[in-house]
Amino acid sequence: YTVLHYSALNGREQISKLLIDFEPVLALARDKRGCIPLHLAAWNGHLSICKMLIQLEPTSVDTPNSAQETALHLASQHGHSAVVQLLLQKHADASTRNARHESPLDIACRMGHAAVCTVITSYCPELALQAKVDASSTEENSAGTARILYPLHVAARYSHVDCMRILKSAGFDINFITEEGSALHVAARFGQIAAVKYLLEEGINQNLLDCRGMAALDVLAEVET
Numbered sequence: 001y002t003v004l005h006y007s008a009l010n011g012r013e014q015i016s017k018l019l020i021d022f023e024p025v026l027a028l029a030r031d032k033r034g035c036i037p038l039h040l041a042a043w044n045g046h047l048s049i050c051k052m053l054i055q056l057e058p059t060s061v062d063t064p065n066s067a068q069e070t071a072l073h074l075a076s077q078h079g080h081s082a083v084v085q086l087l088l089q090k091h092a093d094a095s096t097r098n099a100r101h102e103s104p105l106d107i108a109c110r111m112g113h114a115a116v117c118t119v120i121t122s123y124c125p126e127l128a129l130q131a132k133v134d135a136s137s138t139e140e141n142s143a144g145t146a147r148i149l150y151p152l153h154v155a156a157r158y159s160h161v162d163c164m165r166i167l168k169s170a171g172f173d174i175n176f177i178t179e180e181g182s183a184l185h186v187a188a189r190f191g192q193i194a195a196v197k198y199l200l201e202e203g204i205n206q207n208l209l210d211c212r213g214m215a216a217l218d219v220l221a222e223v224e225t
Helices: 004-010 015-023 024-030 036-043 047-056 060-061 069-075 083-089 102-111 115-125 127-135 151-157 163-170 183-189 193-201 217-223
Strands: 139-143 144-147
Touching: 004 024, 004 036, 004 047, 004 183, 004 217, 015 047, 024 036, 024 047, 036 047, 036 069, 036 083, 047 060, 047 083, 047 127, 069 102, 069 115, 083 115, 102 115, 102 151, 102 163, 115 127, 115 163, 115 183, 127 151, 139 217, 151 183, 151 193, 163 193, 183 193, 183 217
Parallel strands: none
Antiparallel strands: 139 144
8 A cells, every 4th residue: 555545545634635735646556456545435435535536537437456346336335325426426437347247236236235226327327228238248257258147136136125126216127037037036046035025016027937948936946945
């Protein structure tokens, strides 16, 4: 870490300003994980320092670290909705994927941060359509081919029903099918009763089939045996 890394991480606003004024180049310095100070400020939700760093280096909003995470990924992971909103206002790319092929919305769904889901879907309504396209494709990384998940499926896997409600209201399709089936298949496979109940109440098609030709009840029977 540089001194500015420490200051940004710990929310020292006045010290961060002094350091930036004295040596602006520190704003783009990287630690051993490839993080610039903005990553660390976003990680801990230090809104004022994020504003300061972005004002100095506007393009830093989409700077990736060694794990291909932007500040938006990190703020989404830790539920800092105000920082997420700031980054999106400053034109951060919400479609960027990290080394695990996760978008910031995927991460928010995995972690159950409903407020972050609300902010992202409000600022980026195009993600409802884009997510279908992405989930129908694959990406290559050093480990080979990886499947991109549909955000609603991610939320169903962890039974984050509030996130599922937000996604549905934002235009995400509860009947969307990937190789693993529908969100109902996913919720059933992982034993997520609250998610299954929500999807049934919302009228999901119970007869949808996954890539093996199995309905959600078939998957459930397979898991239970």
